[in-house]
Amino acid sequence: MFDRFWFCLCFWRLVGVFGEMKYVKIGHSVTLNSGLSEMMDEDLIQWRSENRLIAEINVTAGRFSVYEDVHKGIFRDRLKLDDKTGSLTITNITTEHAGVYRLYTVETNTVIESFLLRVYDEISVKEGDSVTLNSDLTEIDYDRIQWEFENSLIAEINVTAGRFSVNDDALDGRFRDRLKLDDQTGSLIITNITTEHAGRYELVIDRMRKSFFLNAVNEEISVKKGDSVTLNSDRIEIMNGVLIEWRFGAELTLLAEISKRGDGFSVYKDVLDERFRDRLKLDNQTGSLTITNITTEHAGRYLHIRPKHLNLNQSLKAFRVSVYARLPVPVISSNSSQCSSSSSSSSEQNCSLVCSVVNVGHVTLSWYKGNSLLSSISVSDLSISLSLPLEVEYQDKNSYSCVLNNPISNQTQHLDITQLCHTSADSVHCCGSTEAVIRLVLSALVGVATVIFLVYDIRSRRAEQDQT
Missing domain, CATH: 1.20.5 (Single alpha-helices involved in coiled-coils or other helix-helix interfaces)
Known part of the structure; x- marks a missing residue:
């Protein structure tokens, strides 16, 4: 499977003979648009992958056909045709689906649309953590195995010579004391990750290659819905001739671009259903990106990258942004229908209470007695309502409070027993x-x-x- 695995995020602007380039993460779906608003009655078109027929539309005959058994069945249960426009959707993408796709008119055998589909996977690691790049081997049954980072050899296994070696001096020594080889599987372990270690890794076995893209997450940012957040580039000034991009999400959608060569600063507001329209601002000196009036649609991963020689991409900095709704104040009420007594003594009678909140999102609702946690309940649903009961004695002089919190804020409601409970x-x-x-x-x-x-x-x- 190695020779089919393609993961390097390369040739960002390669359109030429391959038409539009699309990046799709493993397991996601992609739609190849036909460019037609509506098909005509006489249309007869075909979708081909690597020149093999995978779908055909005959409007006259009213026939929409997909051919799932080609390419050893890699498209089985994955192809969907739009019966109005003829666009093709491929679901549950794997690395086997990478390649060139073209839409033809059968009558003239003319290419209408062309796409170069790049399928990628990634590994996100926090700075300071470790990561294992798996070879997917149960045992080393090859004579030579090599690991490369951006075309530089960093580790090698030579079974004949009985040698398991790591190249600590490669690339100015950035991997010194950080590389370990698994002597059974050949997997590579990288410890104490920094941004210098983010980029493309390749496992080379004979002529087969398996590629990884390691993404070092520098910051995890939590922000309230409606607020603004600035993703800092950590640069004092962008040097002349430097090209920098900001990309978002699993599809690595281009949001903003900075080119000091042409003194150009561009933001792309119309991407992703215009969710970023009038929300993006670039600092023309440092290249930092600000997102205003943020919503849950803007939560996800942001990459600050510098395309290098148009075939390698060095990730300078990565962010994971979480967006939380503003918290409502929890409401404490008494259950007046209950009037219970544990004995004939009125001093031991209890008061039943409930703390509740609606439309809460990712939160935890808790009862506290002073600073001591009594009970709590958590939820990760934006539309659900929460209720948490509590029973106290009428004569209890302790302080109670109900607290609603998420990772960035909290709302506290203190209990007044004299008001909510009978004397x-x-x-x-x-x-x-x-x-x-x-x-x-x-x-x-x-x-x-x-x-x-x-x-x-x-x-x-x-x-x-x-x-x-």
Whole structure:
């Protein structure tokens, strides 16, 4: 499978003979647009992958066909045709689907649209952490295995010579004391990751290659919905001749571009259904990117990269942005329908309360007694409502509070027992009245039973006398 695995994020602007380039992450879907708003009655078009027919539309015959058994069945249950425009969607992408796709008109055998599909996977690691690049081998059954970083040899296994070596001096020694080889599988372990280690790694076995793109996440940023966030480039000034890009999400969508060669600063507001329209600002000195009025649609991964020689991409900095809704204030209320007592003593009567909040998102709702956590409940649904019960004694003098929090903020509501719970006298009245009614009913029942018994006894005695 190695020779089919292509992962290097290369030739960002290669359009030429291959048409539009699309980047798709493994497991995601991609739609190859036909460029047609609507097909005509006489249209007969075909989609081909590496010159093999994978889909055909015959409008006259009303036939929409997909051919899933080509390429050893790699497209099985993955192809969908738009019956209006003829666009082709490929779902659950794997590395086997990388390559050139073309849309032809059958009558003239003319290319209407052409795409170069690049399938990639990535590994995101925080600075200071370690990562293992798996060879997918259960044992080393090849004579030579090599690991490269951006075309420089950094580790090698030579089975014949019995040599497992790492090149600590490669690339100005940036990998010194950081590389380890698994002597059973040949996998490569990189420790204490920094941004210098982000980039393209290749496992070379004979003529087969497996590629990885390591992304060192520098910052994880949490921001409130509606606020602004600035992704700092950590540069004082952009040097002349330097090209820098900001990209977003799994599809690595280009958001902004900086070129000091032409003194150009561009932001692309119309991408991704215009979710970034009027929200992007570039610092023309440092290249930092600011996103204003942020929403949950803007949550995700942002890459600050510098394309190098148009075939390698050096990741300068990576961010993961999480967006949280502003927290509502939790509401504490009493359950007035309950009036319970654990004994006949009114001082031991309890007050039932509930703390609730609606439309909360990713939060935790908790009850505290002073600084001590009593109970909590968490949820990760933006539309769900939360409720957390609590039972306290009427005479309890402790301080209680209900706290709603997420990773960036919290809302606290303090409990006033005197307002929400009945006083002891009220409790006695409430529960005492109930008890009095119960006793009265029981007494009445006993009285009625006694009368019935006496009447029955008198009648029985008179019947016996009459018989005598």
